[in-house]
Amino acid sequence: MAQQVLHITPEYLQFVLNATKAKEYYMDFKMDDLKFKYQLRDCEFLHVRSSIQWLDRHGIFQRNPQMKELHLEELPGEQINDLLKQWINGQVIDLEVLGFFNCRGYPNEVILDGIVTMETRLTEQQVRRIFEFRNDVGTTVDIQRKIDGQLATVHINQSGCLVRMCNEKLLALL
Template sequence: MEEPPEKQKFGLLKCPFALREEVIRNMEFMDAFHFSTLSKRSKQLVRNARYQTFRITFCFEEKSSKDNIEMEIKKGERLKISLSDLNVPPKRGSSSLDGLKLANLINEPSDDYRKKLSAHLLFIFHFKEISVQIGRNIKHVEDLFLWSITKQFDTVGLMAQKKLHITPDYLQFVLNATNAKEYFLDFRMNDLNFKYQLKDCESLDVSGSIQCLDTDGILQRNPKMKELHLEELPGEQINDLLKQWINGEVNDLEVLAFFNWDGYSNEVILDGIVTMKTKLTEEQARRMFGLWDASSRAVDIQRKIDGQLAAVHINQSGCFVSMCNKLLAEL
């Protein structure tokens, strides 16, 4: 009796280098992941192929049982992997993958499966954006596994739906432990005398405990700042920020947005600032700022060092400033 012929194997490792990379880049994401766990060589092959993905976000939720990794592989394609502590039963939806099972496929020693899995993903895949979202107080922040893998992020969020309450030490640790282009901060703090600073930031969005943000010299400390969104900032401090831009060096600032549902006084915001009648028509202002009513007011201000114009729009929702606007530059 003849023995059945052996199954033919696709010898990917024997293929030319360029072909191997092309095959890996065209794999489904999870297929590429499973291939990377076969051996050290296959792991390196996936890394060398530079498999492109869009975003990975490490989410530390309000309850640790819901911790997860969210990945956007490409537009419209998303994956979620559970990432709870071993001592906390994970809460997974039907579409979530089991992080522990995936980590067990990786043949490497580790005292924390979350660290092993996260390090593997960051090593083999090339993410255009790496983010971390923190939604709770983590008791032993010094031991948070993620900091031992990377401290460089594109976006850091310290926020929670129920207004996270934190201490100055906790906030300072998170800011010191991370280096990011963009920060989203929405929290409550009981110590109203504490002030924190950010440096080399490109985008900052602060919604809670705005009184704790040190805005003195913030544009000088962050010369690459493009967008600054602040909620409930006192009008006097907005006035100071406008003066920082007018009197400062050339920077990359494009947008200042100050939200306040009680509105702002024109006299406070523009106190001591030379203004010009805006070159914008009402229709152009509507297109630029999106909201215009009978109480809206728009003026232009000018930076001293190079004469660049910025449009300041004050309405019932706050104060909005647009720099580097093509429409304004053409007028």
């Protein structure tokens, strides 16, 4: 039996988001309006499936400096590239994980276009532990935020792009 996806209107989504003021959102719905944009604020965890075009991603980390995790499905690679550049060029934020999933995968050259990368400082075993995969073919590189030099490890494989910020808390677990 096929899973039924809920269809909602921009007005209803705006009403729900304005009324809840939650810190965590796990959303899976379909919206056909390509013009509607919502500037989410004060969010810590955001997971969106099915329709993502409603989310205004420009300046999302400035509006949500306490964001810890952002997971978006079927986001075009160019827009992932823009989000990575926002993190690189932005202010210090609490972000720990970015996850972008696509059933067709992402080409490295689109996501990392114009982004300075370096060989990851993590060992292969550490990379496997933080990205929780066993036998995966993909590209793993580090990127660095300009304001404070914080590193993030980017792993691109056949199912998506995962980014983990290499902070002391994460490194202590490895």
